[in-house]
Amino acid sequence: xxxxxxxxxxxxxxxxxxxxxxxxxxxxxxxxxxxxxxxxxxxxxxxxxxxxxxxxxxxxxxxxxxxxxxxxxxxxxxxxxxxxxxxxxxxxxxxxxxxxxxxxxxxxxxxxxxxxxxxxxxxxxxxxxxxxxxxxxxxxxxxxxxxxxxxxxxxxxxxxxxxxxxxxxxxxxxxxxxxxxxxxxxxxxxxxxxxxxxxxxxxxxxxxxxxxxxxxxxxxxxxxxxxxxxxxxxxxxxxxxxxxxxxxxxxxxxxxxxxxxxxxxxxxxxxxxxxxxxxxxxxxxxxxxxxxxxxxxxxxxxxxxxxxxxxxxxxxxxxxxxxxxxxxxxxxxxxxxxxxxxxxxxxxxxxxxxxxxxxxxxxxxxxxxxxxxxxxxxxxxx
Amino acid sequence: xxxxxxxxxxxxxxxxxxxxxxxxxxxxxxxxxxxxxxxxxxxxxxxxxxxxxxxxxxxxxxxxxxxxxxxxxxxxxxxxxxxxxxxxxxxxxxxxxxxxxxxxxxxxxxxxxxxxxxxxxxxxxxxxxxxxxxxxxxxxxxxxxxxxxxxxxxxxxxxxxxxxxxxxxxxxxxxxxxxxxxxxxxxxxxxxxxxxxxxxxxxxxxxxxxxxxxxxxxxxxxxxxxxxxxxxxxxxxxxxxxxxxxxxxxxxxxxxxxxxxxxxxxxxxxxxxxxxxxxxxxxxxxxxxxxxxxxxxxxxxxxxxxxxxxxxxxxxxxxxxxxxxxxxxxxxxxxxxxxxxxxxxxxxxxxxxxxxxxxxxxxxxxxxxxxxxxxxxxxxxx
Numbered sequence: 001x002x003x004x005x006x007x008x009x010x011x012x013x014x015x016x017x018x019x020x021x022x023x024x025x026x027x028x029x030x031x032x033x034x035x036x037x038x039x040x041x042x043x044x045x046x047x048x049x050x051x052x053x054x055x056x057x058x059x060x061x062x063x064x065x066x067x068x069x070x071x072x073x074x075x076x077x078x079x080x081x082x083x084x085x086x087x088x089x090x091x092x093x094x095x096x097x098x099x100x101x102x103x104x105x106x107x108x109x110x111x112x113x114x115x116x117x118x119x120x121x122x123x124x125x126x127x128x129x130x131x132x133x134x135x136x137x138x139x140x141x142x143x144x145x146x147x148x149x150x151x152x153x154x155x156x157x158x159x160x161x162x163x164x165x166x167x168x169x170x171x172x173x174x175x176x177x178x179x180x181x182x183x184x185x186x187x188x189x190x191x192x193x194x195x196x197x198x199x200x201x202x203x204x205x206x207x208x209x210x211x212x213x214x215x216x217x218x219x220x221x222x223x224x225x226x227x228x229x230x231x232x233x234x235x236x237x238x239x240x241x242x243x244x245x246x247x248x249x250x251x252x253x254x255x256x257x258x259x260x261x262x263x264x265x266x267x268x269x270x271x272x273x274x275x276x277x278x279x280x281x282x283x284x285x286x287x288x289x290x291x292x293x294x295x296x297x298x299x300x301x302x303x304x305x306x307x308x309x310x311x312x313x314x315x316x317x318x319x320x321x322x323x324x325x326x327x328x329x330x331x332x333x334x335x336x337x338x339x340x341x342x343x344x345x346x347x348x349x350x351x352x353x354x355x356x357x358x359x360x361x362x363x364x365x366x367x368x369x370x371x372x373x374x375x376x377x378x379x380x381x382x
Numbered sequence: 383x384x385x386x387x388x389x390x391x392x393x394x395x396x397x398x399x400x401x402x403x404x405x406x407x408x409x410x411x412x413x414x415x416x417x418x419x420x421x422x423x424x425x426x427x428x429x430x431x432x433x434x435x436x437x438x439x440x441x442x443x444x445x446x447x448x449x450x451x452x453x454x455x456x457x458x459x460x461x462x463x464x465x466x467x468x469x470x471x472x473x474x475x476x477x478x479x480x481x482x483x484x485x486x487x488x489x490x491x492x493x494x495x496x497x498x499x500x501x502x503x504x505x506x507x508x509x510x511x512x513x514x515x516x517x518x519x520x521x522x523x524x525x526x527x528x529x530x531x532x533x534x535x536x537x538x539x540x541x542x543x544x545x546x547x548x549x550x551x552x553x554x555x556x557x558x559x560x561x562x563x564x565x566x567x568x569x570x571x572x573x574x575x576x577x578x579x580x581x582x583x584x585x586x587x588x589x590x591x592x593x594x595x596x597x598x599x600x601x602x603x604x605x606x607x608x609x610x611x612x613x614x615x616x617x618x619x620x621x622x623x624x625x626x627x628x629x630x631x632x633x634x635x636x637x638x639x640x641x642x643x644x645x646x647x648x649x650x651x652x653x654x655x656x657x658x659x660x661x662x663x664x665x666x667x668x669x670x671x672x673x674x675x676x677x678x679x680x681x682x683x684x685x686x687x688x689x690x691x692x693x694x695x696x697x698x699x700x701x702x703x704x705x706x707x708x709x710x711x712x713x714x715x716x717x718x719x720x721x722x723x724x725x726x727x728x729x730x731x732x733x734x735x736x737x738x739x740x741x742x743x744x745x746x747x748x749x750x751x752x753x754x755x756x757x758x759x760x761x762x763x764x
Contacts, residue, residue, distance in 0.1 A: 039711040040704070046715060047699070069682065069707040077685055077703055085699040300451065303459055317429070317467040321459055322422070325451040329421040332714060333428060 004189055004216055005030075005248045009358060014366075015240055015267030016357045021217075021248055023089040023141035024186045025081060026056075030248060030269040031357075033260060033350050034059045034091060035277060035343055039068070040084045043277050044332070044339045047085045053312065053340060054347045057089040057141075059272040062134050063098035067117050067124070071137035079139030091272070092140035093252070094131045094173075094193070097221070100149040108148060110165065128172035136180045140188070144219050145173035147193045152226040159197040166195045167209035174213040189216035191250060197222055198231045200238045207242055217248040220268070224253040224379040232379065233262055240267040257286065257349055258374040261366045264353050275380055276346050280338035283327045286345040290372045294338065299324040306337075312344035313337075386571055386598055387412075387630045391740060396748075397622055397649030398739045403599075403630055405471040405523035406568045407463060408438075412630060412651040413739075415642060415732050416441045416473060417659060417725055421450070422466045425659050426714070426721045429467045435694065435722060436729045439471040439523075441654040444516050445480030449499050449506070453519035461521030473654070474522035475634070476513045476555075476575070479603070482531040490530060492547065510554040518562045522570070526601050527555035529575040534608040541579040548577045549591035556595040571598035573632060579604055580613045582620045589624055599630040602650070606635040606761040614761065615644055622649040639668065639731055640756040643748045646735050657762055658728050662720035665709045668727040672754045676720065681706040688719075694726035695719075 009018040019030040034057045035042045035050070042050060042058065050058070060080060065071065077083040080090055096113075099106065103115035103124070112127030128146045135143040147166040150158050170192055177190050192214025196202035210218065220239070223232050236251065243249055248269045254260065255273025263271065276286070283294045287307035292299070294306070305315035306323060314323065314337035326334030349369075356365040391400040401412040417424045417432070419440045424432060432440070442462060447453065459465040462472055478495075481488065485497035485506070494509030510528040517525040529548040532540050552574055559572050574596025578585035592600065602621070605614045618633065625631055630651045636642065637655025645653065658668070665676045669689035674681070676688070687697035688705060696705065696719035708716030731751075738747040 039707075039713055041708060041713050041715045044714045046695070046718065048695075064711075068711055069703070073683060073703060073707070076683060077701060083701070083704050083707075085704075301455060301458060313428070313430075319459060319465070321451070321455060322465050322467075325421075325455070325465075326423060329446075329450055331421055331423050332426045332717070333423045335714070336428065 004187070005246065007245060011265075011357050011362055012360065014265040014362050016264050016362050017267065017269070018354055018357055019248065019269060022187070023057075024188060025087060025089045025141050028056045028089055029354065031260075031264045031350060031353060032057055032270055033255065033346050034270065034272040036061070036272055036274045037084065037086075037090075038274070039064045040074070040080065042339075042343075043281065044336045045277075045343075049313070049340060050086070050343070051088070053344045054351070055088075055343065057091060058086060059091050059093065060138065060140065061098060062092050062095035062131060062138070063102070063126075065138060066095065066134045067119055071134040075137040075139070079137075081139060089141040090138075091142040091250075092135045092138055092144065094144045094146040095126050095134065096131070096147045096149055097252070099126055100151075108165075110168070112146070112169075128169040129176040132173050132176040132180060136177075142189045142191055142217065143177065144191045145170045145193055145213070147195055147221050149195070149222055149225075150197060152197070154197060156199060156202075159195070159199055159202055163195050163202050163206045163209070166193065166206065170210055170213045183215070190214075191217040191219045193219040193221045194239070195222045198227055198235055200235065203235055203239050204242055207239065211244070214247065217250060217270075218243065219250045219252055221252050223251060224259075224273075226378065228377050229259060229262075229379055230377070232259070233266065236263060236266045236268060243267070254379050255346065256373060256376075256379055257346070257369050259379050260346070260349065261353055261362075261369045264357070265362055265366055273380075276342035277339045280342040281335045283334070283338060285338055286342050294320060294324050295327050306341045307345065310341060310344060310348070312341050314341040386569070387628065389627060393739050393744055394742065396647040396744050398646050398744050399649065399651070400736055400739055401630065401651060404569070405439075406570060407469060407471045407523050410439045410471055411736065413642075413646045413732060413735060414439055414652055415637065415728050416652065416654040418443070418654055418656045419466065419468075419472075420656070421446045422456070422462065424721075424725075425663065426718045427659075427725075431695070431722060432468070432725070433470070435726045436733070437470075437725065439473060440468060441473050441475065442520065442522065443480060444474050444477035444513060444520070445484070445508075447520060448477065448516045449501055453516040457519040457521070461519075463521060471523040472520075473524040473632075474517045474520055474526065476526045476528040477508050477516065478513070478529045478531055479634070481508055482533075490547075492550070494528070494551075510551040511558040514555050514558040514562060518559075524571045524573055524599065525559065526573045527552040527575055527595070529577055529603050531577070531604055531607075532579060534579070536579060538581060538584075541577070541581055541584055545577050545584050545588045545591070548575065548588065552592055552595045565597070572596075573599040573601045575601040575603045576621070577604045578617075580609055580617055582617065585617055585621050586624055589621065593626070596629065599632060599652075600625065601632045601634055603634050605633060606641075606655075608760065610759050611641060611644075611761055612759070614641070615648065618645060618648045618650060625649070636761050637728065638755060638758075638761055639728070639751050641761050642728075642731065643735055643744075643751045646739070647744055647748055655762075658724035659721045662724040663717045665716070665720060667720055668724050676702060676706050677709050688723045689727065692723060692726060692730070694723050696723040
């Protein structure tokens with residue numbers, strides 16, 4: 001199996017583990033949270049700010065980049081790292097999720113997904129082979145095979161069919177990947193993907209079908225799509241004992257503080273979400289005391305930093321009063337400072353989670369985070 | 383007169399001069415261009431980026447800040463420098479220009495200007511005294527007395543009346559300023575303002591009335607309000623021989639490359655304009671080859687930096703193709719990178735203007751800039 005990932009430490013009282021993933025653009029310590037650079041930029045932030053925040057790996061969206069500026073443009077610019085000025089690891093998703101959430105006039109066949117671009121209505125076809133070609137052109141460190149996604153609330157039969165199709169697409173993805181160069185060319189990694197909704201037996205079935213074609217890691221898809229957190233945790237807890245120890249496990253689309261610590265305790269290693277930057281752009285700030293809405297009137301004269309515990313650029317130089325003013329005045333810098341802060345908050349959270357695992361204190365930390373951030377029942381509402 | 387300003391060098395073949403202005407927040411070399419931090423932030427940029435660009439002084443708008451967040455909020459935050467995290471000099475305007483361009487239901491009397499806030503319709507009164515109080519609360523290094531502004535196209539009688547009223551307001555401004563503390567408290571500077579439209583004799587009359595109350599410098603108002611560049615240059619050329627050598631001369635609201643070099647050659651020292659950042663947000667990029675519109679199709683695959691001569695952050699790390707992509711995708715980072723670049727372009731232009739003055743090459747430089755940037759007949763169209 002994969003030699004790119006190594007587990008260094010296992011917690012005794014939870015299923016948490018510490019590991020490291022070796023990629024062509026460097027090593028990533030896990031558990032890790034990856035911010036999302038949807039269109040080749042983490043909204044509002046420059047690469048050097050992400051470095052300062054301590055981000056070690058980004059996610060970029062294949063769907064968005066294949067439509068604009070197009071895989072060919074990025075390839076001829078020397079790949080996505082060079083195009084966007086980010087020298088550290090990048091994971092690309094397969095494009096599947098956005099096709100199923102954004103694209104119009106979608107038609108799924110065994111061949112792939114035919115759809116119209118949400119940008120200009122142009123007809124497009126995303127097949128397993130096309131997804132691999134685009135991700136190869138982007139030059140990501142970790143690619144993910146194309147899957148069929150069904151939303152929360154889909155009936156068992158739909159989920160079952162999606163699991164089978166995902167497996168068949170995975171085989172084709174893998175074959176296309178090998179043909180493009182596979183691990184041979186510079187050590188790029190390929191993750192399989194496990195679907196199956198909230199049905200434990202379908203999750204297991206999907207895992208079984210996926211494992212043979214998942215040389216470097218496993219993405220867990222189809223979570224954080226509207227189901228209650230409890231259902232998500234159940235799926236993750238049930239699936240974990242079936243997962244091979246030596247593969248990194250990536251839960252797609254989660255980024256709330258309480259969900260992250262829970263998923264780490266359940267034995268998962270990698271996470272991504274637009275949540276920290278999206279909340280930031282709406283003026284919702286994560287602090288060590290819980291979430292605050294910076295537009296609220298009491299902050300008008302509050303000269304404290306966004307979070308007194310934080311060491312980010314925003315907290316070192318600016319007050320809540322100033323950030324509130326920027327939001328009220330509609331100034332871009334407000335969204336920037338809030339984004340810097342929320343990402344640093346989450347990066348520090350991951351640091352403290354890794355530290356707590358190392359010191360056998362993860363259960364205490366989980367309890368503390370739950371109390372401040374666990375009041376919402378669905379991921380993304382935090 | 384002012385001891386805060388000193389002329390170090392005079393050009394022989396033009397009226398240009400090199401000088402330095404000492405302020406409570408440090409020394410500024412002139413000629414200098416000041417970007418505009420309208421609402422307590424230069425749109426899109428953080429203070430440390432402005433420092434990296436080489437900005438030595440900012441302008442902030444009294445009108446905007448008195449309405450939001452309010453002078454009291456800024457004062458209780460320790461003043462505008464601390465509030466916005468900018469440790470270098472700040473000049474505040476009087477608020478007059480925005481009252482005359484933005485406010486609603488404006489009524490000018492000898493007392494001041496009554497108007498309704500463009501934000502919430504609340505009734506406001508801007509008097510010379512109020513303008514001074516607000517600027518004092520903001521804690522700017524250079525304050526400007528309140529003036530009455532009439533637009534380009536106003537008849538002679540209107541301009542004449544505005545000149546008289548500006549002079550009477552200036553006397554009241556100066557008295558209010560002295561009462562607040564004046565130069566005594568930390569060396570803050572006060573500039574008078576010369577109006578008079580495009581009428582040379584009214585400009586002279588305004589200067590005569592203003593000089594006695596302009597201890598530290600002279601702002602030239604009422605230009606760049608829609609008149610042809612030729613008319614602006616005529617006013618500046620006619621007025622210059624009347625100006626005392628030892629006062630800094632600040633032409634308000636100009637920022638096109640060709641106008642800056644022309645105004646320096648005519649003997650002026652300080653300038654401000656929203657133009658570089660406003661153009662940038664619309665994707666208009668100043669380069670050493672002239673202006674380019676980054677959204678244009680040919681840039682889709684152009685891997686060169688915005689300007690091959692430039693050393694700014696945007697030009698060091700990103701391509702035209704990437705910046706174009708950001709603009710097409712509506713990503714904030716595009717406006718940021720373009721703003722960084724345009725401001726660095728103008729800062730480097732001012733550096734090369736000062737260098738050219740020192741070396742007796744200003745006329746050649748003016749000619750070169752005219753050829754690339756002098757095709758438009760009005761300021762702001764560059």
